[in-house]
Amino acid sequence: MIQFHPVLGSLKSYEAGKPIELVVREFGIRPEDVIKLGSNENPFGCSEHVAERVRAAASQMYLYPDDSYLELKNELARKFEVTPERILPGNGSDQVLDFACRSVLLPGDPVLINRVTFAMYKIYSLQCGAKIHSTETLPHDLNAFLELSKLHKPKIIFLCTPSNPAGDALSKTDVYGFLEQLSPNTLVVIDGAYMEFAAKKDPEKLLSPRQLTDRFPNVLYVGTFSKVYGLGGMRIGYGIGNAELIRNLYKMRPPFSVANLSALAATEALCRPEHVEFYLENNLAQMNRYETFAREQDLTWIDSYANFITLFARKNGKTSEEICRSLLRQGIILRDLKSYDLNAIRITIGRPEQNDRVLEALTKEFA
Amino acid sequence: MIQFHPVLGSLKSYEAGKPIELVVREFGIRPEDVIKLGSNENPFGCSEHVAERVRAAASQMYLYPDDSYLELKNELARKFEVTPERILPGNGSDQVLDFACRSVLLPGDPVLINRVTFAMYKIYSLQCGAKIHSTETLPHDLNAFLELSKLHKPKIIFLCTPSNPAGDALSKTDVYGFLEQLSPNTLVVIDGAYMEFAAKKDPEKLLSPRQLTDRFPNVLYVGTFSKVYGLGGMRIGYGIGNAELIRNLYKMRPPFSVANLSALAATEALCRPEHVEFYLENNLAQMNRYETFAREQDLTWIDSYANFITLFARKNGKTSEEICRSLLRQGIILRDLKSYDLNAIRITIGRPEQNDRVLEALTKEFA
Numbered sequence: 243m244i245q246f247h248p249v250l251g252s253l254k255s256y257e258a259g260k261p262i263e264l265v266v267r268e269f270g271i272r273p274e275d276v277i278k279l280g281s282n283e284n285p286f287g288c289s290e291h292v293a294e295r296v297r298a299a300a301s302q303m304y305l306y307p308d309d310s311y312l313e314l315k316n317e318l319a320r321k322f323e324v325t326p327e328r329i330l331p332g333n334g335s336d337q338v339l340d341f342a343c344r345s346v347l348l349p350g351d352p353v354l355i356n357r358v359t360f361a362m363y364k365i366y367s368l369q370c371g372a373k374i375h376s377t378e379t380l381p382h383d384l385n386a387f388l389e390l391s392k393l394h395k396p397k398i399i400f401l402c403t404p405s406n407p408a409g410d411a412l413s414k415t416d417v418y419g420f421l422e423q424l425s426p427n428t429l430v431v432i433d434g435a436y437m438e439f440a441a442k443k444d445p446e447k448l449l450s451p452r453q454l455t456d457r458f459p460n461v462l463y464v465g466t467f468s469k470v471y472g473l474g475g476m477r478i479g480y481g482i483g484n485a486e487l488i489r490n491l492y493k494m495r496p497p498f499s500v501a502n503l504s505a506l507a508a509t510e511a512l513c514r515p516e517h518v519e520f521y522l523e524n525n526l527a528q529m530n531r532y533e534t535f536a537r538e539q540d541l542t543w544i545d546s547y548a549n550f551i552t553l554f555a556r557k558n559g560k561t562s563e564e565i566c567r568s569l570l571r572q573g574i575i576l577r578d579l580k581s582y583d584l585n586a587i588r589i590t591i592g593r594p595e596q597n598d599r600v601l602e603a604l605t606k607e608f609a
Numbered sequence: 610m611i612q613f614h615p616v617l618g619s620l621k622s623y624e625a626g627k628p629i630e631l632v633v634r635e636f637g638i639r640p641e642d643v644i645k646l647g648s649n650e651n652p653f654g655c656s657e658h659v660a661e662r663v664r665a666a667a668s669q670m671y672l673y674p675d676d677s678y679l680e681l682k683n684e685l686a687r688k689f690e691v692t693p694e695r696i697l698p699g700n701g702s703d704q705v706l707d708f709a710c711r712s713v714l715l716p717g718d719p720v721l722i723n724r725v726t727f728a729m730y731k732i733y734s735l736q737c738g739a740k741i742h743s744t745e746t747l748p749h750d751l752n753a754f755l756e757l758s759k760l761h762k763p764k765i766i767f768l769c770t771p772s773n774p775a776g777d778a779l780s781k782t783d784v785y786g787f788l789e790q791l792s793p794n795t796l797v798v799i800d801g802a803y804m805e806f807a808a809k810k811d812p813e814k815l816l817s818p819r820q821l822t823d824r825f826p827n828v829l830y831v832g833t834f835s836k837v838y839g840l841g842g843m844r845i846g847y848g849i850g851n852a853e854l855i856r857n858l859y860k861m862r863p864p865f866s867v868a869n870l871s872a873l874a875a876t877e878a879l880c881r882p883e884h885v886e887f888y889l890e891n892n893l894a895q896m897n898r899y900e901t902f903a904r905e906q907d908l909t910w911i912d913s914y915a916n917f918i919t920l921f922a923r924k925n926g927k928t929s930e931e932i933c934r935s936l937l938r939q940g941i942i943l944r945d946l947k948s949y950d951l952n953a954i955r956i957t958i959g960r961p962e963q964n965d966r967v968l969e970a971l972t973k974e975f976a
Contacts, residue, residue: 245713246712246713247711253861256863261677263680296670301654303842304651305841305842307844308628334865344614345613345614426611475670475674498841499844501870
């Protein structure tokens with residue numbers, strides 16, 4: 243019998259948002275009738291220019307990627323005004339989180355996360371045998387992070403801003419104040435997967451990877467092409483840090499970890515800011531509709547700086563699980579936050595006509 | 610200062626085959642004039658049906674993959690006559706190797722590999738802090754593996770058949786005899802990245818993943834879409850084992866580790882055996898030309914069961930490094946095996962017209 247690593251016993255798998263295929267298989271709904279607003283994808287898809295570039299390159303799928311990912315790194319370097327050696331591409335920003343954990347964590351090492359946050363911080367940390375500590379509030383409370391840091395001396399702190407799945411965001415002033423007081427021995431991973439949405443709504447929420455990592459060599463900024471760029475299927479994200487940090491994380495990176503068409507799509511997406519801007523405008527306008535709905539229905543929600551809104555179910559009404567299941571049968575995929583211990587629903591802000599259907603369906607559920 | 614994991618100090622990065630972009634950048638050669646026979650890609654590319662399927666799905670890049678990868682697993686299950694739960698998809702077969710290491714290895718655990726073999730076995734093992742033992746011969750010597758197993762009690766043994774970068778292959782009889790004598794506590798990873806080529810040349814070299822893993826629950830078979838299927842750029846491979854083994858390895862798997870277009874391409878590729886068969890025929894026929902060349906030039910080579918041939922440089926002639934550098938300047942990318950401590954060149958068997966140019970250039974080098 244094979245002796246598996248003892249950490250396997252403590253690991254649970256990530257619960258992914260439900261795919262369209264599942265609704266098609268289970269409820270016999272046609273794929274084109276499914277509304278998928280459970281995984282915070284760009285509801286407009288990627289830029290048509292990006293799709294066209296990928297189509298034109300499809301016959302190159304047989305070639306291994308250029309493992310330097312030079313074109314992509316150059317484009318990211320231009321955007322963020324850093325040198326390419328400060329950039330680490332990943333198979334989704336997820337993989338960059340994994341590199342961070344594996345480059346730093348020894349079994350038993352403390353890691354500090356927010357009470358409710360993206361599930362993979364904990365999973366990757368546990369894979370390394372780390373011990374998880376967490377704050378007690380739903381929004382990020384940086385004072386609590388600081389106190390717990392003094393107590394536990396974490397090797398890594400994960401901050402997610404805007405926060406997934408809650409939607410709140412930290413301000414630049416608060417983050418810089420926090421980092422100044424924190425021990426420089428702690429690696430701070432700042433997950434900016436939804437940063438573009440926050441920056442659009444309130445510039446004070448924008449954290450510049452360059453400024454951050456110029457000033458704090460213990461910060462790793464993580465970004466993704468899965469959200470605003472509409473490339474969630476292609477698995478591509480990046481880390482930005484100072485050169486020394488990135489050089490170390492690179493040692494845990496396997497070769498060719500990003501597909502060639504993915505790197506190409508991401509490179510092209512960076513050259514198409516008009517598609518991003520169009521989406522950001524829609525997101526703000528349509529978010530208003532959900533806020534109005536929540537106000538009218540007297541529901542609790544969290545002010546969101548991302549591309550989703552989190553609505554709490556009524557204490558004496560249907561549970562989030564019941565509501566999500568009912569909508570699923572109608573071909574509407576939302577995210578039940580029960581697995582995060584919240585009686586709440588996370589709704590990706592969709593296209594106007596998708597939101598029409600969602601709001602209509604939700605009205606019945608909350609009636 | 611951040612304290613990095615102590616294993617980072619011992620890690621070297623994988624030396625990837627040179628990409629076309631590099632030759633274009635460094636030598637100003639037009640991309641269409643570059644002959645890339647250094648990374649054992651399918652020189653005909655993928656099936657045009659596969660490319661067409663990907664083009665048609667390009668607008669779906671915004672959707673996260675179906676994390677169950679059910680369609681792909683069903684197609685692989687059909688091909689290998691196993692149940693889908695015995696299949697583990699990976700971001701390249703590379704990632705499956707990584708899962709295997711991380712699911713089993715604790716710091717200091719022994720791992721046994723062949724003297725000359727695919728570099729990532731060692732790298733992934735070292736990332737886990739394992740101690741590497743290796744045999745002493747270039748071809749796999751299963752008796753030596755058995756003796757060293759008794760001595761070191763390895764947690765993992767890696768067998769690569771056909772062997773990369775040598776090209777020799779183990780016979781079914783020998784592998785089964787070896788596994789019967791080996792402790793069932795050792796995980797045996799059998800990397801069949803080039804298995805389709807061996808099976809075409811000599812059915813006795815074919816290891817069936819189902820038969821192997823039905824009989825030996827400690828075997829993980831690993832396959833890839835990067836070679837015969839012509840999808841090296843898309844990063845997709847798979848592991849096959851018994852259900853219990855796969856369930857355990859799954860715990861180290863991050864969500865969405867394979868891009869949606871990659872899974873789609875692989876699924877379609879499995880439905881296009883005629884493209885594979887065409888390539889396998891070409892490979893055998895063109896391999897003959899390199900063997901004839903080596904015989905005529907009185908060079909040493911290894912009988913190959915893969916899609917490449919390894920030629921040794923003459924002891925008193927140009928080194929493999931000199932030859933490869935000279936060919937690179939002519940736009941021909943081969944793989945110098947110097948980093949494997951061999952004064953030898955690994956040449957992917959190309960299309961007939963590519964091989965014309967390579968053989969002509971090599972004739973001058975060996976003159």
